[in-house]
Structures are given as C-alpha cells and as structure tokens.
Amino acid sequence: MTPLFGKKTEPDWFLPEDVRKQLKETFADLKNPVALELFAKAGVNDEFSDYTAKFATDLSRLTDKITFARHELSSDRAKELGVTASPTLCVNPDKCHVRFLGAPLGEEGKSFITAIFLASLATSGLSETSLSILEPLEEERLVQVFVSPTCPYCPGQVMHAVKCALARPKLVRAECVEMSENPELAERYNVGSVPHTVINEGAHTGLGLMPEERFVAEMVHLASAEELKKEGALPDFLDGKTGAGYGSIEPGEVDLVIVGAGPAGLTAGIYAVRAGLKAVILEKSIVGGQVALTPVVENYPGFASVPGKQLMDIMSEHARQYIPVHEGEEVEGIERGESLTVTTSRGVYTAKTVILTTGAAYRQLGAPGEDVYFGRGVNYCASCDGYLYKGKKVAVIGGGNTALTDALHLKHLGVEVTIIHRRDEFRAQVPLRESVEREGIPIIWNTVVEEIMGDGKRATGLRLRNVRDDATSELAVDGAFVAIGQVAATELAKSLGTDLNESGFVAVDSAMRTSVPGVYAAGDLVGGLQQIVTAIGEGSVAAMSAFEDISHPRWKKAPTPANGSNTENA
Numbered sequence: 001m002t003p004l005f006g007k008k009t010e011p012d013w014f015l016p017e018d019v020r021k022q023l024k025e026t027f028a029d030l031k032n033p034v035a036l037e038l039f040a041k042a043g044v045n046d047e048f049s050d051y052t053a054k055f056a057t058d059l060s061r062l063t064d065k066i067t068f069a070r071h072e073l074s075s076d077r078a079k080e081l082g083v084t085a086s087p088t089l090c091v092n093p094d095k096c097h098v099r100f101l102g103a104p105l106g107e108e109g110k111s112f113i114t115a116i117f118l119a120s121l122a123t124s125g126l127s128e129t130s131l132s133i134l135e136p137l138e139e140e141r142l143v144q145v146f147v148s149p150t151c152p153y154c155p156g157q158v159m160h161a162v163k164c165a166l167a168r169p170k171l172v173r174a175e176c177v178e179m180s181e182n183p184e185l186a187e188r189y190n191v192g193s194v195p196h197t198v199i200n201e202g203a204h205t206g207l208g209l210m211p212e213e214r215f216v217a218e219m220v221h222l223a224s225a226e227e228l229k230k231e232g233a234l235p236d237f238l239d240g241k242t243g244a245g246y247g248s249i250e251p252g253e254v255d256l257v258i259v260g261a262g263p264a265g266l267t268a269g270i271y272a273v274r275a276g277l278k279a280v281i282l283e284k285s286i287v288g289g290q291v292a293l294t295p296v297v298e299n300y301p302g303f304a305s306v307p308g309k310q311l312m313d314i315m316s317e318h319a320r321q322y323i324p325v326h327e328g329e330e331v332e333g334i335e336r337g338e339s340l341t342v343t344t345s346r347g348v349y350t351a352k353t354v355i356l357t358t359g360a361a362y363r364q365l366g367a368p369g370e371d372v373y374f375g376r377g378v379n380y381c382a383s384c385d386g387y388l389y390k391g392k393k394v395a396v397i398g399g400g401n402t403a404l405t406d407a408l409h410l411k412h413l414g415v416e417v418t419i420i421h422r423r424d425e426f427r428a429q430v431p432l433r434e435s436v437e438r439e440g441i442p443i444i445w446n447t448v449v450e451e452i453m454g455d456g457k458r459a460t461g462l463r464l465r466n467v468r469d470d471a472t473s474e475l476a477v478d479g480a481f482v483a484i485g486q487v488a489a490t491e492l493a494k495s496l497g498t499d500l501n502e503s504g505f506v507a508v509d510s511a512m513r514t515s516v517p518g519v520y521a522a523g524d525l526v527g528g529l530q531q532i533v534t535a536i537g538e539g540s541v542a543a544m545s546a547f548e549d550i551s552h553p554r555w556k557k558a559p560t561p562a563n564g565s566n567t568e569n570a
C-alpha cells in the first residue's frame with residue numbers, strides 16, 4: 001500500500017476549515033477502524049481521482065480511526081479485489097463490498113461519510129422491518145446505484161444499498177456509480193435519470209428513490225413492489241395491511257403524526273414540540289419536498305438567492321433539534337377510530353391528531369411516449385438530472401416559475417435549452433422572465449407537445465403543434481424536462497374522507513382543520529399560493545390548532561358532518 005499525500009504534519013488541507021471542524025466533532029463517535037482504499041489509473045478521470053484522494057487523505061488526518069491508501073488500478077491489490085474502474089474508492093474492502101465508482105462529490109459526500117460511520121459502528125442502520133425482509137436472502141446481489149452530484153434523491157438510494165451490504169456482507173455488494181465518470185457503464189444500462197438502480201447486472205432495475213423497506217423487498221425478490229403485490233408475494237407490512245411483521249417502533253403512541261417533511265411539515269414539527277406535543281414527522285422520500293429539488297430560491301426572506309436543497313437542509317437541521325424526522329418511512333394508511341391509527345412501512349402509530357403535508361407530485365403531460373421514455377430522456381427534476389445533459393440539447397416544457405428556474409439552471413450547467421410554452425406569455429415571476437431573456441434562451445410560444453418520439457431506447461425528439469394555426473413540427477432533442485405544475489398528493493387525505501375543494505386540493509378552514517376531526521392539512525396539499533413562506537405559515541397554524549384541539553377536544557363534544565368549509569367540524 002502506498003500512503004498518499006499523507007503525512008499528518010502537512011499544514012495544507014483540502015477540506016475547508018468549518019467542514020473539518022464539523023467532521024472532527026462527528027468522528028469523535030467512531031468506534032472501529034475504517035480502511036479507505038482508492039484505486040486509480042493515470043489518464044482516466046484524473047481530476048476526480050485527485051479530488052477523492054485529497055478528500056480521503058483529509059479524513060484520515062482528522063481521526064486515527066480512518067486509514068487511507070492509494071493503489072494503481074493495475075496493482076495486485078486491485079486484481080485481488082476485482083476493481084476495474086478509475087477512480088474506485090472502497091470502504092473496508094476486506095470486510096464488505098461498499099464502493100464508490102467515481103468521486104463522492106456533492107450530495108454523495110454525505111453517503112460516503114455515512115457509510116464510513118456505519119462501517120465503524122459495525123451496524124447496518126436498517127430498520128427491523130428491512131432486516132426481516134433481508135433475512136431470507138440466500139443468493140448474491142450486486143446493487144449499482146447510478147448517481148449525479150446534484151441529485152438530492154441519490155444519497156438515500158445509495159444508503160439503502162450500502163446498509164444491505166453492511167447487513168449481509170457475504171451476499172450483497174453495493175456500488176455507487178457516478179454516471180458521468182463511468183459513461184460506458186451508464187450507457188450499458190441506458191441510464192437517463194438518477195438515481196437509477198441496477199441489480200445483478202440488469203436482472204432488476206429501479207428508477208428513483210424508494211422507501212427503504214420497498215428497496216430491500218425489490219432487491220431480495222428481483223421484482224418491483226407492484227409485481228410482488230400482484231403475485232401476492234409482497235410481505236404484509238408492505239401491502240398496507242396492519243398486523244404481523246412489524247419490528248419495534250418508536251414511538252407507538254403520540255399526540256401528533258406529521259406526514260411529509262417539506263417546509264410545512266418541518267415547521268409544524270417545530271411548533272408542535274415547542275407547544276409540548278409528543279410528535280413525529282414521517283417522510284417516505286427526502287426531507288425538503290419540492291423545494292429540495294429547486295435549483296435556486298430567490299423569494300425566501302433573508303436569503304437573496306439560495307439553492308433549494310441548502311435552504312431545506314438548514315430548515316431540517318433546525319426541525320431535528322425538536323422532533324424526530326423519519327426519512328424513508330412511508331405512511332400506507334390512516335384509519336379513523338377512537339384515535340387515528342397510522343400504518344407505515346415500519347409500524348403502527350396511534351395518534352390523537354395528524355397533520356397532512358404530503359405536498360404535490362409532478363403533473364404529467366399525458367403525451368404518447370412520456371411514460372415509455374421516462375428516465376430515458378423524459379425528466380421532471382432538473383436538479384437531479386440536468387447534469388446528465390451537459391453539452392446536449394433539451395426542451396423545458398412549461399411557463400411557470402419551475403419551468404423558467406429549471407431552464408436557467410440547465411443553461412448554467414452548459415445544456416443547450418429551449419423553452420416550449422402553450423401560450424404567448426409566461427406566468428412565471430418577472431425576475432425569472434427577465435433572466436431568461438438576458439440569457440437568450442430560445443422560446444417556442446403557443447406550442448404544445450403532442451408526442452415524445454424515440455428510437456425505442458431513448459427519447460430523440462418532440463412532435464409539436466402550434467395551437468394558433470395547428471401547424472405541426474418536430475424538434476430533435478436529447479431530453480425533455482416537463483415542468484407543467486403539480487398535482488396535489490391527496491390519496492391519504494381522500495382515504496380519510498376529508499373534503500376536497502373545487503380545484504382538487506384538501507379543503508381546510510383558516511385554522512388548517514380539514515373536515516375530519518383531528519386531521520389538519522398544510523402546504524401544497526391545500527393549494528393557494530403554494531410558496532415556501534405560505535407553507536411555513538400554514539404548518540405553524542396547523543400545529544397550533546392540533547395543540548389547541550388536544551387541549552380542548554371540541555370534536556369529542558360536538559362532531560358535525562363534513563361540509564367542505566369545515567369551520568365547525570372540530
């Protein structure tokens with residue numbers, strides 16, 4: 001082994017001082033030694049190999065629990081471990097197969113540090129439920145998660161794979177594959193959006209971030225959760241049924257369950273716990289909601305311009321000082337009764353009240369080809385997938401704040417971008433319109449996308465129709481970003497029987513009470529302005545209403561039928 005850069009006396013550091021300070025404090029909790037080994041070949045991804053070496057060297061200088069060595073890709077050690085990509089960073093390679101193919105840049109820095117931690121603490125970090133799903137696995141699994149550095153969803157999916165590899169080191173191999181540094185591998189598996197998970201070289205493929213238990217079930221059975229459900233092979237606890245199969249949960253009985261960890265949910269959590277409620281936030285995907293996917297936010301007071309992910313990281317850190325935030329825990333059903341029974345992918349909560357902040361999902365165009373080429377040229381998240389289109393040609397479809405923010409982000413990444421909008425005027429705010437004009441982004445006005453065309457493998461172009469004269473045309477593109485608004489995620493609310501308003505959002509009164517006693521809603525789910533600041537305001541109001549109603553449970557005294565305006569319902 002050849003130690004790199006490595007003498008502990010060297011004064012120069014690669015990581016900034018504040019990051020080092022934070023890491024040093026965190027590393028004080030490491031238990032067992034962790035070996036990092038980097039394999040690189042000169043002339044292949046040199047700057048990324050250098051970055052990785054410097055990053056890992058700094059880590060080894062911050063604690064004596066981490067050691068670092070660099071090897072040539074042609075070395076015997078590389079052959080022994082079967083490493084072929086440059087750079088490849090292995091975590092504890094003699095004990096498990098946890099590898100980063102490509103530099104752990106940006107968002108992936110977090111999964112790398114978390115992997116070190118779990119390896120050092122000799123724990124997988126999987127939930128009890130996931131461990132019980134993993135237990136029957138008897139065959140080998142190679143899990144390759146393709147990522148990009150700006151994808152906020154990717155570290156979650158990488159960590160699912162890493163945790164499985166730590167839990168079953170003899171059977172599960174986990175690889176985080178940075179796709180632009182491994183283009184041949186990405187090409188082989190036709191990766192067009194991230195995270196893109198390939199198991200056993202294509203025996204099963206998954207797109208997007210999954211809740212942990214679902215990921216483990218799909219990995220074990222090599223089938224999608226939907227297929228498993230159809231075959232009746234999905235474990236009960238992933239099938240929305242209450243009962244057997246749950247591991248221990250904490251806490252079982254609570255005052256309040258908040259569903260969703262966007263700005264509304266996080267704020268509700270802060271206010272609820274500060275009011276003295278025992279509460280938990282459950283989030284099936286990533287903390288931060290849609291804002292975490294917004295490249296830049298320019299209208300949140302106090303921040304002239306801030307990446308959405310950064311803003312939500314700050315907000316979630318603040319919320320976590322008060323309230324447990326369970327990421328990757330999906331709420332599968334809520335039943336009304338004496339109290340509210342919230343069934344999740346990990347257990348059952350009995351709650352006096354529930355605040356729904358389930359937000360909204362991307363609206364789809366509904367054009368032929370959209371589903372076929374999803375993840376293969378059709379994208380909805382510019383923060384996640386914009387990086388994959390550097391130097392390529394894409395269309396952004398839509399005329400709202402999201403479409404223009406995405407178009408500007410893509411342009412800044414070096415993507416050749418055109419906006420397609422169905423009218424002759426944007427609804428986006430003036431500063432965004434001005435920026436688009438200043439950047440000279442071409443706009444195709446009064447035009448709708450009638451079809452997303454492709455060669456069977458990837459999207460290759462769009463069939464367009466001018467709504468004024470019905471003239472049709474084709475536009476050759478490598479990808480399309482659909483940014484035509486959101487559809488409220490009302491499934492849980494509907495299953496509870498809450499009233500919806502005429503626009504399809506959950507109807508609430510001015511105290512954010514829904515038509516169902518003890519159930520409140522806030523954020524994008526209730527429509528309105530749908531801004532971060534309004535979501536925050538609504539979240540705080542919902543929490544205070546839950547507190548007030550728990551203290552003086554009016555619904556127990558005078559329940560009235562739901563009527564949509566629901567002012568007197570609770």
Ligand code: NAP
Pocket residue numbers: 294296297298299364365397398399400401402403405422423426427448483484485486529530531
């Ligand atoms: P939006 O404001 O609803 O805009 C959707 C856009 O897509 C509109 O231009 C609409 O056209 C177009 N559209 C809708 N359906 C279409 C279809 N079937 N085919 C073609 N075009 C279609 O959605 P958004 O931009 O995602 O924003 C959602 C909310 O989040 C808004 O309240 C927005 O202000 C907020 N947001 C804020 C920021 C920020 O402040 N930084 C960033 C992103 C989002 P028409 O204009 O013709 O209706």
